[in-house]
Amino acid sequence: GNSVTQMEGPVTLSEEAFLTINCTYTATGYPSLFWYVQYPGEGLQLLLKATKADDKGSNKGFEATYRKETTSFHLEKGSVQVSDSAVYFCALTSGSARQLTFGSGTQLTVLP
Amino acid sequence: NAGVTQTPKFQVLKTGQSMTLQCAQDMNHNSMYWYRQDPGMGLRLIYYSASEGTTDKGEVPNGYNVSRLNKREFSLRLESAAPSQTSVYFCASVGHLNTGELFFGEGSRLTVL
Numbered sequence: 001g002n003s004v005t006q007m008e009g010p011v012t013l014s015e016e017a018f019l020t021i022n023c024t025y026t027a028t029g030y031p032s033l034f035w036y037v038q039y040p041g042e043g044l045q046l047l048l049k050a051t052k053a054d055d056k057g058s059n060k061g062f063e064a065t066y067r068k069e070t071t072s073f074h075l076e077k078g079s080v081q082v083s084d085s086a087v088y089f090c091a092l093t094s095g096s097a098r099q100l101t102f103g104s105g106t107q108l109t110v111l112p
Numbered sequence: 113n114a115g116v117t118q119t120p121k122f123q124v125l126k127t128g129q130s131m132t133l134q135c136a137q138d139m140n141h142n143s144m145y146w147y148r149q150d151p152g153m154g155l156r157l158i159y160y161s162a163s164e165g166t167t168d169k170g171e172v173p174n175g176y177n178v179s180r181l182n183k184r185e186f187s188l189r190l191e192s193a194a195p196s197q198t199s200v201y202f203c204a205s206v207g208h209l210n211t212g213e214l215f216f217g218e219g220s221r222l223t224v225l
Contacts (some may be wrong), residue, residue: 032210039217042218100212102154104152
């Protein structure tokens with residue numbers, strides 16, 4: 001079956017630091033990959049996505065590249081802001097699946 | 113834009129009581145989902161409805177029932193609440209799953225004493 005493994009949190013960074021949150025996956029077929037973000041007290045919202053190998057998804061300064069050879073989709077941002085503090089979820093869907101499979105989430109706190 | 117609306121936002125129950133969480137979406141989406149979110153566990157799928165008139169079990173369906181009342185509404189019922197069901201519950205919907213863009217409600221925080 002499908003599964004997503006994210007790096008353990010929480011992650012605490014200073015403002016303007018570089019961010020990497022690791023995500024690896026196991027899936028049947030050719031999955032589509034996603035990063036969702038959850039701000040405090042809110043539901044999740046889609047941050048970025050990639051639907052085929054070597055695609056790069058990007059949004060709000062965040063990027064992630066679909067690496068089929070390493071089954072990874074790591075999230076990066078060059079300079080984080082306090083407003084980026086949130087929980088980040090990696091997710092995938094593939095084949096005939098009628099649902100998304102989510103990772104366990106990584107809490108990010110950015111300090112001023 | 114209302115999007116996905118969940119009610120209630122907060123609820124406290126005693127063990128054995130029943131309750132229904134309501135969810136409605138105004139985006140004409142086909143598929144709707146109920147998740148629970150627990151610390152360290154991420155999101156776990158309880159039930160989903162791929163289209164009006166169908167429902168399927170997810171990863172953790174025990175102790176829950178659902179009803180897809182119409183295309184807009186998808187309710188989650190706890191018949192006899194247990195402390196293990198203390199959680200934050202999220203409803204979500206999507207038009208076409210291959211887009212990956214699930215739209216989530218703001219969540220319902222349930223405490224079972």
